[in-house]
Amino acid sequence: MTKDMIQITNLHKSFGNLHVLRGVNLTIAEQEVLVIIGPSGCGKSTLLRCMNFLEEPTGGTVAIDGVVLKNDASINEVRKEVGMVFQRFNLFPHMTVMQNLMLAPMKVRGVNAKEAEETAKKYLEKVGMADKANAYPEQLSGGQQQRVAIARALCMKPKVMLFDEPTSALDPEMINEVLDVMKTLAHEGMTMVVVTHEMGFAREVGDRVIFLSEGNILEEGTPDEIFFHAKEERTQSFLSKIL
Amino acid sequence: MDLNFDLIASSFPLLLAGAAITVEITALSVGFGLLIGCMVGIARLCNVKALRYLANVYVDFIRGTPLLVQIFLVYFALPGITGSRVDPFFAAISACSINSGAYIAEIFRAGIQSIDNGQMEAGRSLGMTWAQTMRYIIMPQAFKRIIPPLGNEFIAMLKDSSLVSVIGFEELTRRGQLIIARTYASFEIWMCVALIYLVMVFLVARFVAVLERKFETK
Numbered sequence: 393m394t395k396d397m398i399q400i401t402n403l404h405k406s407f408g409n410l411h412v413l414r415g416v417n418l419t420i421a422e423q424e425v426l427v428i429i430g431p432s433g434c435g436k437s438t439l440l441r442c443m444n445f446l447e448e449p450t451g452g453t454v455a456i457d458g459v460v461l462k463n464d465a466s467i468n469e470v471r472k473e474v475g476m477v478f479q480r481f482n483l484f485p486h487m488t489v490m491q492n493l494m495l496a497p498m499k500v501r502g503v504n505a506k507e508a509e510e511t512a513k514k515y516l517e518k519v520g521m522a523d524k525a526n527a528y529p530e531q532l533s534g535g536q537q538q539r540v541a542i543a544r545a546l547c548m549k550p551k552v553m554l555f556d557e558p559t560s561a562l563d564p565e566m567i568n569e570v571l572d573v574m575k576t577l578a579h580e581g582m583t584m585v586v587v588t589h590e591m592g593f594a595r596e597v598g599d600r601v602i603f604l605s606e607g608n609i610l611e612e613g614t615p616d617e618i619f620f621h622a623k624e625e626r627t628q629s630f631l632s633k634i635l
Numbered sequence: 636m637d638l639n640f641d642l643i644a645s646s647f648p649l650l651l652a653g654a655a656i657t658v659e660i661t662a663l664s665v666g667f668g669l670l671i672g673c674m675v676g677i678a679r680l681c682n683v684k685a686l687r688y689l690a691n692v693y694v695d696f697i698r699g700t701p702l703l704v705q706i707f708l709v710y711f712a713l714p715g716i717t718g719s720r721v722d723p724f725f726a727a728i729s730a731c732s733i734n735s736g737a738y739i740a741e742i743f744r745a746g747i748q749s750i751d752n753g754q755m756e757a758g759r760s761l762g763m764t765w766a767q768t769m770r771y772i773i774m775p776q777a778f779k780r781i782i783p784p785l786g787n788e789f790i791a792m793l794k795d796s797s798l799v800s801v802i803g804f805e806e807l808t809r810r811g812q813l814i815i816a817r818t819y820a821s822f823e824i825w826m827c828v829a830l831i832y833l834v835m836v837f838l839v840a841r842f843v844a845v846l847e848r849k850f851e852t853k
Contacts, residue, residue: 446756465764472762482757486775495771496761548761 397422397457397552397583398443404451405438412438414607415452423581427594427615430604431630436587439604440554443585444474457551472500475545479557481537483529489516489540490525493547501548508547515543519573535566539573553577555586589634591619603627643823646814650824653810654831660806661793664731665739668788671732672739677769679744690740697737703798706730710802727799735792742788746781747773779850786843790836807831
C-alpha cells in the first residue's frame with residue numbers, strides 16, 4: 393500500500409465574509425494524479441493554493457508527507473518539496489530561461505552553479521526546451537513559457553507538483569504541448585494535483601477526479617465515473633456545459 | 636541696459652566652483668537618500684507592524700514639512716539638544732538626505748508594488764524566503780521602473796539644494812548672493828546662476844534618458 397503524500401483535514405478558508413472552503417477533507421496518495429474540477433468560484437484554486445500556504449487556511453490542517461504546514465520559517469522547508477505551476481506562468485522576466493531554472497536550487501537548496509546548470513539542462517531537455525536555454529521569457533510563446541515553468545519547478549526535485557489551471561491562459565494549439573509534458577510526469581510517478589477542465593488529460597492519466605462545489609467536495613471518483621456517470625445533478629449540469 | 640561682461644567673466648569660475656559643491660551635496664544626499672529610501676520603502680511593505688508604522692511616520696513627517704524648515708531644525712534646533720554647534724556641511728547633507736530618503740522611499744514602494752504579485756508567489760512557491768524573493772526577483776525588476784522617477788528626484792534635489800544657502804553653506808546660489816553683495820550686479824549674476832542650474836539639469840536629464848534606454852533593452 394502506498395503512503396499518503398497530502399493530507400487535508402477539515403480545511404476552511406474565508407476571505408472576509410466570503411466563506412470559500414467549507415471543511416474540505418482530502419487525502420492524496422503518493423504517485424496519485426488528482427484532478428480537481430468545478431465551477432468558477434467554487435474554491436478550486438484556493439484549495440490548491442492552501443496546499444503550499446500561498447493561501448493560509450482559516451481553519452483545519454494541511455500536511456505534506458507527514459509535515460503539518462505552519463505559517464513560519466518552516467514553510468520554506470515544505471515548499472522546497474512542493475512545486476507549483478501557475479496559470480500565468482510567472483517566469484522571472486529579467487532572467488534567461490537557464491537563470492530562471494538555476495536560481496532556486498542554488499539559493500534554497502545550496503547546490504553549486506555547475507550542478508544547478510546540469511539539473512536545469514536535464515529538465516529543459518525533458519520539456520523539449522533545451523534550445524531556448526538562453527532566451528528570455530518574453531521571447532517564448534505561452535506554451536513554451538509554461539513548459540519552462542514546469543521545468544523550473546522540477547529543478548527543485550519536488551515530491552509533489554501542483555498545477556493551477558496550467559493551460560487556461562494558452563492558445564488552443566499550445567495546450568497539448570503542455571499537457572504532454574504533464575502526462576510524461578504522471579507516467580513517471582510524480583504525485584500531482586491538477587486544477588483543469590482538460591478531460592482528455594484527466595482520463596488518460598488521472599487516477600481520481602473530485603468535483604468541488606460551494607467550497608466542498610460534492611462528488612469524487614475515477615475520471616470515467618465523474619465525466620460519464622456523475623450521480624449528482626450539479627456535477628452533470630456543470631459537465632454538460634464544459635464538454 | 637549694459638551688461639558687465641568683465642564681471643561675468645571674472646565671477647564665472649567662482650560660480651562654477653559653487654556649482655561643483657551643489658553637485659556634491661546633491662549626489663551625497665540622493666546617495667544616502669537611496670540607502671534610506673530603499674530600506675524605508677521595503678519597510679512600508681513588510682509584514683512587521685512596528686517597522687511599517689515607523690516608516691509611515693517618517694515619510695509623513697518629511698513630506699508634510701518644508702525642506703527649509705528641516706534644514707533649520709538640523710542646523711538651529713539640534714544644537715539646542717546636543718549642546719554643540721552643528722557643522723553647516725553636516726547639516727546640509729543630513730537634512731537633504733533625510734528629505735530625499737522619504738521621497739525615494741515612496742518611489743521604491745510604488746516600484747515594488749508595480750511588480751505583479753505572481754512574481755512573489757512564484758519565488759515563495761520555490762521555497763525562497765520573502766527577503767530572497769525581494770532581492771533576486773522583485774528588486775531587479777522594480778529598479779528598472781524606478782529609474783525615471785529617481786532621475787526626477789535627483790533633478791529636484793539639485794535645485795532644492797539651493798535652500799542650504801540660508802545656513803551659509805557656499806553652494807551655487809550662496810556664491811551668487813555673495814558676489815552680488817560685493818558688486819550689486821544682480822541681473823548678470825542671477826542670470827549666470829540660472830543658466831548653470833539649467834545646464835546641470837539638462838545634463839542629468841540626458842544621463843537619465845540614456846540609463847533608461849540601456850535598461851530597457853535588457
